[in-house]
Amino acid sequence: MIDNTQLKQIAHLAKLSITDAQLDDTAADLNNILKLAEQLSSVNTDAITPMAYPLHMTQRLRADKVTEKDQSELFQSIAPQTDKHHYLIPTVIE
C-alpha cells in the first residue's frame, strides 16, 4: 500500500506536483487500484512467460538510409521556445 511519503516520491518520479491537501485522496485512489491488482497474486504464473506484445513478430529492421527530409524548422515552429535550431529551457548550468 502506498503511504503519503511514497506518494510524494512517485509524484516526483512522474514529474507531477501534488499538494499536501491532495495527498490523502490521491493515495486512497491509487490504493484502490492496487487492491484491484492484488487479485492477480492468486493466479499461478510460475511457468508462464510474460507477454509484452500481442503478436509474435520479430522487430522489423530497415536499411540504414535517410528516408526523411529535414523538417526541423516545421517541427520547431510549434515549440514553446527555440533559438538557432535549439529548444530553449531554463538555464541549468550558470
Next chain:
Amino acid sequence: MHTKTIAQLSEGIRDKKFSCVELTQHYLQRIEKSDLNAFITVTDELAMAQSRAADVQIAQGNHQLLTGIPYAHKDIFCTRGVKTSAGSKMLDNFIAPYDATVSHKLNQQNTVMLGKVNMDEFAMGSSTESSYYGKTLNPWNTNKVPGGSSGGSAAAVAAGLSCFATGTDTGGSIRQPASLCGITGLKPTYGRVSRYGMIAYGSSLDQAGPMNKTAQDCAIVLNAMAGFDEKDSTSSEQSVPDYTENLNDSIKGLTVGLPKEFFAEGLDDVVATQVMEAVKQYEAMGAQVKEISLPNSKFAIPTYYIVAPCECSSNLSRMDGVRFGHRCNEPKDLEDLYLRSRTEGFGSEVKRRIMIGTYALSAGYYDAYYLKAQKTRHLISDDFKQAFKTVDVIMGPVSPTTAWDLGSIKDPVSMYLADIYTLSANLAGLPAMSIPAGFSQNLPVGLQLIGNYWSESKLLNIAHQLQLQTDWHQQTPQER
C-alpha cells in the same frame, strides 16, 4: 441525407442527386445546430475545400466509394495544420505538423473531414467525461454518457452529424461507445491499422478502427484504413483483403461460443436478454451456439489496469513542455518547468494512471505488478487460443449496462469495472466488434463479436448478416 450509409451517399453523388459540397454543407449545418458537444474542432473551411476538390475529382470521372463522404476524425489522430488535442489541455495549442497514416489514407480517398471529435483525455476513460473540452452527451438521452473514450465519434455518427467516424480502442474505446450510442464499431487485430501519428496511450494495446452506421460501411472504411506502414514498427505485413467481398457469405454452420464468464453476476438483466435475442437470430440463420469458458477473463481488469498505466506513464513522459504542448509561465528552473507544465496540462485521471504506472514500474514493484500482469495477460490470451479451436466467433455483451447518467460514476475503480467485457480482446490483440442488438428503455444495447486474429472479414460478414435480418442498426435518436 444524414441517415444514409456510405454506399447510399456515394450513389447519390454519382447520380448527381446532390454534390459533395451540398452534402458537406448539410452536415456542417447539423453540427452547428447540435448541442451534444461531440466536436472539439469543426474544420468547416477545410471541409468545404475538400468537398469542392471531391466534386472536381468526380467531374473528372475519378469516383470512388469514399469520394466526398464526410467524416468525423477522433482528435487523437494527427492532422497537419489542424489542432490535435487528444482531449487534453496539454495539447490545446498543438497544431500537428504532420498527418497520421490514417489521416493520410483517408485524404487519399478524397474524403471530407468535418472536424476533430471529443474523447476522454488521452483516451483514458469510458464515458468521455474526462475531456478538457467538456463532456459529450449521448444523442439517445442527453442526461446519459455516450461511452468512451471515442464518445465524440459515436455520438456524431448516431446523431447524424457525420456519415462515419474514426475511433481508437485500447480497452474498448471503439466498441463500448458504439454500443452505448447504437452504432457499429470495429476494433481490428492489433497491427492491422497503422499507429503512426496516433497519439499513444498503451502502445501494445492501441488500435484504430472505423465507427459507422452499418457493418457494410465499416468494411468500406476499414479497406481505406488498413495496411502495412513502414512508419509503424508494430504494423503487420499481413496482406489486406477486400473487406466488402465476403459480406454476403452464408453463415450457416457457424459455431458461436458464448463465454459463461460474460453472462455471470454484474450483467444487467435487460442487456443479457437483448444479447441473447441477437444470438437467437443467429441460431435462426443456421448458426450453432455452444457455451465456452474463458477462465482467466476475470483477471482482465486488474491485468489491464497495470499494463495500460505502465505503458501510458512511459508514453506520456514526452509531454514535458519543451518541444510542443503546454508550457507553464516563467519556469524558475528545469524541474519547475517539468513539474508545473505537466501538473497544469494533465487532468486527474491521466495523472492517476501515470502515477500507478510509475509505481508499478519502479524498482522493487516491477515483478509484483508489471511482470505479473504480463504473465496473466498471456493466460488471458491463451484462453482465446483454446476457445478458437472449437468456435468460429465469440459473442457476448459489450458493456454490462446501457448508458449511465452523466456524473453518476465518480470512483475511478467503479468506472474501470465497466470495461469488463472489452479488455480481454485488447490484451490478446484480437479483432472485435460492437453491433446494435436492440434497446432497453430507449437506450441502445450492443452485441460484441470477438474473432480470431485477422478475421475482420469474417466478423464483418457475421455482423452484416444480422443487419440484413434486423433493423436495430437503422434506428436513430429523436431529432432535438
